[in-house]
Amino acid sequence: MASDVFDSYSAGTAPKRTINPDAVRLVKERYGIDMLANGQHNKALTDLPQVDVVITMGCGVQCPSLPAQMRQNWGLDDPTGLGDDKFNQVIDQLEERVKELKEALQTTKLGC
Numbered sequence: 001m002a003s004d005v006f007d008s009y010s011a012g013t014a015p016k017r018t019i020n021p022d023a024v025r026l027v028k029e030r031y032g033i034d035m036l037a038n039g040q041h042n043k044a045l046t047d048l049p050q051v052d053v054v055i056t057m058g059c060g061v062q063c064p065s066l067p068a069q070m071r072q073n074w075g076l077d078d079p080t081g082l083g084d085d086k087f088n089q090v091i092d093q094l095e096e097r098v099k100e101l102k103e104a105l106q107t108t109k110l111g112c
Contacts, residue, residue: 001095002102009051015042020080026087055101070108072101 024035054068058075079086
């Protein structure tokens with residue numbers, strides 16, 4: 001969706017053992033991307049390389065500070081256990097926010 005503008009990394013404050021199976025299934029259904037076959041796995045914040053932009057999801061979690069030139073909190077609900085409709089709503093929100101971030105970064109230089 002935005003790989004021509006930025007590289008994305010994902011990590012959590014308290015990663016689980018596996019990626020949420022509902023997320024894996026719905027991403028495959030919607031986008032044809034098999035997250036597990038593509039090597040996606042849960043990571044801690046300490047596993048991330050140095051980043052320029054930090055996006056926090058909200059989800060009621062207090063995030064430690066990561067050095068970055070830009071920060072945004074997207075304030076999304078955690079859809080875990082709430083069914084496909086809620087998961088799809090959050091995926092729709094993520095898609096829209098990623099597109100907005102892509103557009104913003106195309107017009108902004110972060111000193112890199």
